Amino acid sequence: MAEMFGVEELSVKLRQRRLRCFGHVKRAGGVLGELVEVRVWGQQLSGRPRKKWNECVMEDMNLLGVDQRSMPCRIDRCGKQLSPI
Numbered sequence: 001m002a003e004m005f006g007v008e009e010l011s012v013k014l015r016q017r018r019l020r021c022f023g024h025v026k027r028a029g030g031v032l033g034e035l036v037e038v039r040v041w042g043q044q045l046s047g048r049p050r051k052k053w054n055e056c057v058m059e060d061m062n063l064l065g066v067d068q069r070s071m072p073c074r075i076d077r078c079g080k081q082l083s084p085i
Contacts, residue, residue, distance in 0.1 A: 015060045022057045026068075 025036050036054065061067065 015063075018053070018057050019060055019064075019066075 022036075025032055
């Protein structure tokens with residue numbers, strides 16, 4: 001139905017936004033880049049663990065075949081790798 005109206009699917013848009021945000025954070029470096037990779041230790045709640053933002057980003061990267069070493073490169077709306085910044 002989205003194709004009929006010329007609109008992208010919500011999951012595609014969310015993936016694009018997550019990867020774009022992740023790219024900004026990784027290029028920013030410093031404290032912000034380090035905070036993304038921090039693991040918090042403590043007591044875990046009962047039940048299924050919540051899905052974390054990092055896990056979603058890694059799934060998106062695996063789906064598109066992108067690894068973290070190429071993250072300084074930009075990714076366009078279709079998931080294709082563009083020239084480095």
